[in-house]
Amino acid sequence: MNDSSGSGKQIHLAAHFPGVNNTTVWAGPPAGPTTTPGRCASRNPSLGSQIDFSSFEHLARTAERGLFDFFFLAEGLRLREHNGRIHDLDVVGRPESLTVLTALAAVTERIGLAATVNATFNEPYELARRLASLDHLSGGRAAWNVVTSSDAFTGENFRRGGYLDRADRYTRAAEFVATARELWDSGTPDGTPGPFVHSGEHFGIEGWFGVAPAPQGHPVVIQAGDSDEGREFAASAADVIFTRHGTLEAGRVFYTDVKRRLAAYGRDPDDLKIMPGVSFVLGDTAAEAQERAAEIRRQQVSPQTALLTLEQIWGVDLSGYDPEGPLPDIDPDPDSQRVQGRVRHADPLAVAAKWRALSEEKGLSIRQTVIEATGRQSFIGTPEAVAAEMAAFVRSDAADGFILVPHLTPGGLDDFVDRVVPLLQERGVFRTGYTGRTLRDHLGLRHPGGRSARSARGSAPDLDGRRTGIGRTDGT
Amino acid sequence: MAPSTGTLHLAAAIDGTGQYTAPYYVELARLAERGTLDFVTLDDSFGPPGEGQGRPDALSVLARVAPATERVGLVPTVTTTHTEPFHVSSAVATLDWVSRGRAGWTVGVSTTEAEARLVGRRPAAPAGELWAEAEEVADVVARLWDSWEDDAEIRDTATGRFIDRDKLHYVDFEGRHFRVRGPSIVPRPPQGHPVVAVDATDPVTWDTAARHATVAFVRATTPDAAGRIRDELRGRAASFGRERGALTVLAAVTVDLADGEYAAGLATGDAPLTATAAGPPLYRGGPVDLADLIAGWHTAGAVDGFHITPAAPPGDLERFVNGTVALLQHRGLFRTFYPGATLRDHLGLPRPANRYALARETAQ
Ligand SMILES: Cc1cc2nc3c(=O)[nH]c(=O)nc-3n(C[C@H](O)[C@H](O)[C@H](O)COP(=O)(O)O)c2cc1C
Numbered sequence: 001m002n003d004s005s006g007s008g009k010q011i012h013l014a015a016h017f018p019g020v021n022n023t024t025v026w027a028g029p030p031a032g033p034t035t036t037p038g039r040c041a042s043r044n045p046s047l048g049s050q051i052d053f054s055s056f057e058h059l060a061r062t063a064e065r066g067l068f069d070f071f072f073l074a075e076g077l078r079l080r081e082h083n084g085r086i087h088d089l090d091v092v093g094r095p096e097s098l099t100v101l102t103a104l105a106a107v108t109e110r111i112g113l114a115a116t117v118n119a120t121f122n123e124p125y126e127l128a129r130r131l132a133s134l135d136h137l138s139g140g141r142a143a144w145n146v147v148t149s150s151d152a153f154t155g156e157n158f159r160r161g162g163y164l165d166r167a168d169r170y171t172r173a174a175e176f177v178a179t180a181r182e183l184w185d186s187g188t189p190d191g192t193p194g195p196f197v198h199s200g201e202h203f204g205i206e207g208w209f210g211v212a213p214a215p216q217g218h219p220v221v222i223q224a225g226d227s228d229e230g231r232e233f234a235a236s237a238a239d240v241i242f243t244r245h246g247t248l249e250a251g252r253v254f255y256t257d258v259k260r261r262l263a264a265y266g267r268d269p270d271d272l273k274i275m276p277g278v279s280f281v282l283g284d285t286a287a288e289a290q291e292r293a294a295e296i297r298r299q300q301v302s303p304q305t306a307l308l309t310l311e312q313i314w315g316v317d318l319s320g321y322d323p324e325g326p327l328p329d330i331d332p333d334p335d336s337q338r339v340q341g342r343v344r345h346a347d348p349l350a351v352a353a354k355w356r357a358l359s360e361e362k363g364l365s366i367r368q369t370v371i372e373a374t375g376r377q378s379f380i381g382t383p384e385a386v387a388a389e390m391a392a393f394v395r396s397d398a399a400d401g402f403i404l405v406p407h408l409t410p411g412g413l414d415d416f417v418d419r420v421v422p423l424l425q426e427r428g429v430f431r432t433g434y435t436g437r438t439l440r441d442h443l444g445l446r447h448p449g450g451r452s453a454r455s456a457r458g459s460a461p462d463l464d465g466r467r468t469g470i471g472r473t474d475g476t
Numbered sequence: 477m478a479p480s481t482g483t484l485h486l487a488a489a490i491d492g493t494g495q496y497t498a499p500y501y502v503e504l505a506r507l508a509e510r511g512t513l514d515f516v517t518l519d520d521s522f523g524p525p526g527e528g529q530g531r532p533d534a535l536s537v538l539a540r541v542a543p544a545t546e547r548v549g550l551v552p553t554v555t556t557t558h559t560e561p562f563h564v565s566s567a568v569a570t571l572d573w574v575s576r577g578r579a580g581w582t583v584g585v586s587t588t589e590a591e592a593r594l595v596g597r598r599p600a601a602p603a604g605e606l607w608a609e610a611e612e613v614a615d616v617v618a619r620l621w622d623s624w625e626d627d628a629e630i631r632d633t634a635t636g637r638f639i640d641r642d643k644l645h646y647v648d649f650e651g652r653h654f655r656v657r658g659p660s661i662v663p664r665p666p667q668g669h670p671v672v673a674v675d676a677t678d679p680v681t682w683d684t685a686a687r688h689a690t691v692a693f694v695r696a697t698t699p700d701a702a703g704r705i706r707d708e709l710r711g712r713a714a715s716f717g718r719e720r721g722a723l724t725v726l727a728a729v730t731v732d733l734a735d736g737e738y739a740a741g742l743a744t745g746d747a748p749l750t751a752t753a754a755g756p757p758l759y760r761g762g763p764v765d766l767a768d769l770i771a772g773w774h775t776a777g778a779v780d781g782f783h784i785t786p787a788a789p790p791g792d793l794e795r796f797v798n799g800t801v802a803l804l805q806h807r808g809l810f811r812t813f814y815p816g817a818t819l820r821d822h823l824g825l826p827r828p829a830n831r832y833a834l835a836r837e838t839a840q
Contacts, residue, residue, distance in 0.1 A: 086641040093663040095570035102536045103574035106543040133532035136496040137540040156657035157562040193530040205596040210524040304636040
């Protein structure tokens with residue numbers, strides 16, 4: 001085992017609320033505000049509410065019972081469209097993250113509370129203020145997942161108008177985070193707000209930051225985004241990366257690449273935790289787990305969803321095709337604007353070729369191909385096998401931990417916490433109690449100093465300088 | 477002024493300069509809830525109230541208070557000047573979700589150059605212009621709340637459809653100040669429309685209050701003056717096609733009840749309320765006299781109730797609840813329990829119909 005960090009390397013765990021997406025399994029009417037005691041949630045495919053506060057409370061408390069580092073909420077600011085109409089197959093409708101998380105601070109004590117908030121459709125002063133408020137009201141548990149989607153489609157809901165060029169989104173995000181940190185640092189040592197001046201390419205602001213220095217100094221910053229610019233931004237400014245590299249090989253390559261970038265910013269490898277989003281399926285035997293995983297995939301990819309997924313790649317109308325039949329033999333239209341509100345595949349022709357090869361090799365129908373090609377069930381097996389695999393994953397430096405993405409709301413984490421967490425603890429790779437109060441404590445991150453400490457670390461990212469000469473690698 | 481037959485409404489501010497921890501606010505909100513007050517308010521502004529002073533985001537604070545309380549309404553101030561209307565709509569709707577139907581918001585504007593420089597997008601504007609924009613924000617926020625019909629989520633396993641897209645609506649709002657396409661990403665909140673409050677102290681806000689508010693705060697030192705403002709507001713509301721009773725008018729008063737049990741102080745005599753340079757009129761005296769004043773104004777039909785700001789929380793709120801409110805309850809002038817669960821229930825307001833559902837029904 002390539003155990004570069006020593007045998008004591010610990011797993012960090014976070015919980016992704018399975019609210020809005022095509023992977024949350026739903027069937028029939030909502031289960032109601034509370035889950036029935038004694039009923040094993042993962043055996044019951046009927047979904048709770050993705051909007052009632054009790055759902056959030058249940059999952060956050062379960063994660064806290066499992067001693068997780070943080071509870072995580074994603075964000076979407078416009079309903080997806082397909083063929084110019086609102087996409088109606090996925091679970092949609094969610095409350096606003098920071099408000100939900102601040103309410104969750106009332107019903108939890110230790111777990112970190114992470115909100116995904118776009119850096120394009122917000123302004124530093126307002127967002128820094130809301131994040132500092134969450135940090136105060138939760139006693140130091142706030143985190144911000146900085147996302148950078150810039151599309152004009154989403155922009156139609158905002159004053160700004162969504163005109164930010166793709167190339168500008170990370171320079172704005174980097175300046176946004178740097179500015180927020182200037183505001184958070186502007187307080188005086190006696191705990192009262194202080195003056196600030198910021199003058200940059202995207203923001204020119206000054207005044208008094210209206211919130212006293214927050215318990216964590218800087219709420220934890222998470223980055224999700226995989227391009228070269230995204231990785232560079234994370235290396236310069238983030239405390240955690242939320243990645244999609246959920247296989248051991250891809251994880252190792254990503255891990256090495258990102259950790260290598262930290263030195264240029266005067267940071268240690270430990271200053272940035274890499275946490276892929278992973279799903280899991282448990283069973284009493286390996287065969288049972290596999291069978292259940294296959295059943296979940298069938299529920300996640302209905303015949304209707306399979307056809308629409310294919311249309312997203314082909315960019316043309318495929319409604320005449322039979323989802324249980326073979327893949328279409330026509331070529332995709334790479335310039336189609338058919339899908340709105342979701343990251344497009346970088347190269348539809350290449351993706352289509354890959355899928356076609358897969359389908360021909362294994363003799364798969366459209367639906368089977370989609371199930372096979374889009375599956376992200378990272379850990380499938382008995383609790384013992386999953387615990388062992390996760391431990392090996394982290395100890396061989398493919399990740400520092402995981403953001404678990406259950407497929408059920410709100411009971412999707414119950415089994416994991418009851419059955420896998422104790423095994424991780426037995427192996428000595430996961431904590432048996434919270435040792436600190438703040439999210440920084442859980443993640444083993446340093447408390448940021450005041451102005452002087454910050455400038456000594458040289459935290460201002462130099463994205464433009466680094467971008468020149470580096471070719472674009474687009475992972476999506 | 478016609479003598480009042482309506483229910484008396486009481487609300488309290490739970491502000492506190494430099495207070496950042498949750499227990500401070502939770503304790504005050506629970507006190508208000510013990511007094512079965514309709515709601516608590518929390519003021520806000522982007523800038524610190526003064527050099528070296530500050531406060532956390534009001535909507536966040538009341539979200540933190542929500543799970544720690546059960547019935548009391550939660551009404552933060554949210555500015556419309558340097559915020560995104562789409563975000564404002566989502567945040568207030570979410571406060572309604574996490575409080576299970578107890579949310580409202582006081583529509584605010586940011587008038588100062590200092591606030592404008594915190595955001596850096598545009599310079600400060602005259603109050604009239606800002607309130608015209610605030611009206612547009614209140615309008616689009618309500619449209620976004622309606623952009624999901626109540627039964628838009630269908631989870632139809634047979635067809636694989638999670639939502640009925642015919643019950644989701646683009647608001648396509650085109651104002652003078654901004655555009656919003658919609659629909660919201662937050663389903664219609666439990667109250668349909670969370671309660672909209674406007675501080676109607678300055679006449680520049682009166683049209684906004686008359687068009688959009690469900691609750692208006694007014695400042696007056698006599699019942700006659702209060703009644704005149706209420707008539708004015710209700711008259712304007714009627715001219716905008718609303719029912720006169722759709723607007724609940726509360727008199728704002730700062731109350732200083734310190735040592736009130738022993739000293740009648742200024743409360744006796746003709747002018748129990750003294751005007752102050754900034755802020756609501758000040759009542760200084762005993763809780764019993766305050767109960768008399770409230771009962772007197774209310775039975776005279778001058779106001780629908782009072783919004784009190786305790787001069788020194790929590791002491792003054794405690795004395796208000798244990799003294800003034802207890803007495804009003806004892807006299808049968810104020811309720812002793814919450815008959816409903818939502819803030820609209822407390823205010824006696826119906827859950828508004830969805831404009832898009834209504835339009836479809838009338839079209840059929
Ligand atoms: C694991 C992961 C999670 C993401 N979650 C969100 C999200 O919740 N909301 C959002 O708007 N964008 C989300 N994004 C999109 C990214 O912020 C970014 O816009 C996108 O990945 C394109 O950037 P890139 O070219 O650097 O990858 C996510 C990206 C990744 C990799």
